[in-house]
Amino acid sequence: MLELTDVRLRADAVEGFDHVFQAGEISVVLGSNNAGKTDLCRLIAGLHTRASGTISVDDCKLGNLAPQHRPVGLVYQAFVNYPNLTVSENIASPMVARRLPAVERDRKVVELASMLQIAEFLDRLPHELSGGQQQRLAIARALAKDAQILLLDEPLANLDFKLRESLENELRDLFGKTSTVVIYTSSDPRDAFALGDQILLLKDGAKIQAGTPIDVYRFPESFAAMELLAEPIINHFESSGDSCALRPEHVLIGNDDVPGNVDFKMLVTANETNGNDSFIHGEVGGRHWVVRCHGMRAIDVGTTIDLFASADDVVCI
Template sequence: MALELKNVVKRVGAIEHIKDTSLILESGHFNVLLGATGSGKTSLIKLMAGLDPISSGSVWMEGRDVTRLNTQKRNISLVHQFFINYPHMTVFENIASPLKVAGMAKSEIEGRVEDAADILQLRPMLHRRPHELSGGQQQRCALARAIAKESQAVFLDEPLANLDYKLREELRDQLPELFAGRGAVVVYATSEPEEALLLGGKTALMRDGRVTQFGPTAEIYRDPQNVAAARVFSDPPINTAEITKQGNMARLTPDVTWVLEGAAADLADGTYTVAIRPYHVLPVATTQATVRIAGRVQVTELSGSESSAHFDLGLGSTQGSWVSLSAGVHPYQVGEMHDFYMDPSACYFFAPDGSRVA
């Protein structure tokens, strides 16, 4: 089963809310739409679900053009971040509602509802009404409805956003198992990079109504194709700064230079953006971390067995603050200069337009 977008565009007046987008989303894994609020995730889901008309392009499900079909004829399920259940119905009736609309036999409805309720631990609550449930139970009810319907495509639009932390973790761990082996295309929208990494599968990074990179989630983390993608999967934020490349040398500051190797050494001389994740910038020299950088410590944090330090490179406010993240406890003093050591083999290089060049 696959859901395919072919050159889909959504315009409102002269503004393109979704820019030319082509994607193939397949069953067998989660397909994550990852982006900040306003990046176009919900707009794209509405187009795929048939809730909003597209301006140009087409939507295909299982090799069939469904662009002009309404939502009811697309055999899809949609779970929002808000607990959307019918308040006058019991949990059983809520889960069964799309099956009754489809004219399914009573015995089959009962079997599907009970199976879904067992999966989501709702069997003791089948005769309650939504207002008698906790927030987590209400969202489980919405998920059970999607499972019982056995749709070709299931759209989960930030379904855990309004749950407390413990419930989010619990349901997030269960979601891949809930939909495993059901043959549905599962599309999950989130603004949390950690959720994308935990769910696995494939991720479409979204920004300003455009998909900037699509592929296996772990691969995007390891091999970002643009500086925006590199910034998404990094907490603390990835360190970036402008460098000058001349010959086989890179210059970060007047005192910080290093020899480039591989693809970076072959770049034309000029100005580039270097990016490196905080755990490759350490407070002590190692075999890999050899490029010494001195910076004034601004903020320090201790989290479990890790220490982080935000430090000023002296390059100005736009790119002068970097972060080091390392194992152990380190004696940083706010306001004092400290030496840090960067692993040059872990650097990414980007052209002025943000595209990855090495």
């Protein structure tokens, strides 16, 4: 269990926040760029950062403990390995620093390498591996420290998306079995659903909500929280004086008279599609809206269409 108390990710933060990461769970820290994700990782790892706060692991305060003495492993967005050490030497490096006996070291290297499917490359140098393999190596190195806490700071951001998906599935299987606190930062809401047992939402260096992905998705406490889990934006409107919002996927095209539904008229301004989904951009009440619908779809720009949504999906704050 990793407990954060009075964490301020920015030097000028007015008040700090508290959070608890449970062992054996993957926590996805979600936030846009510059939300403080990397600062949070550095703070936990004990690296130089502008963030401040108290960190305790299993009720034991870490204080000013140096990074190498903390039970923390860290994987970066960039593929960070020792360039002139082989794969096996790289995996062994944290264990060498901790002066583990050679026999145990070798056993552990083989175990970790086969777990991360890089066992056949043990004698190669990092630059002879593909990007995905280099990042597997970095993860193996982080695990070799036998850390209670594993920090993954946007580890898959530099990989192409097919590789990301397969590695994501592997990581979930890998970490699901351990009793490690896994903290995975990302700016992609899909990661939150794919990996997260718990999620923590950050914005401008502050915690805005935490919980299971489904809970946060269904019951956002703020538009900012809703926005972080929405793709691409959320659609704002006013309803009897309240500020309300709808997710793009909850707005449907058509005219429906079922009582309890809400209706809108949208002037279409642009179309976008990725094959799977189409995004119809338009204006509702002077605000930019996006409607997400399944499959390839396009509507002539300049036409006005009817929209409706279930009242259950409307979030009013």
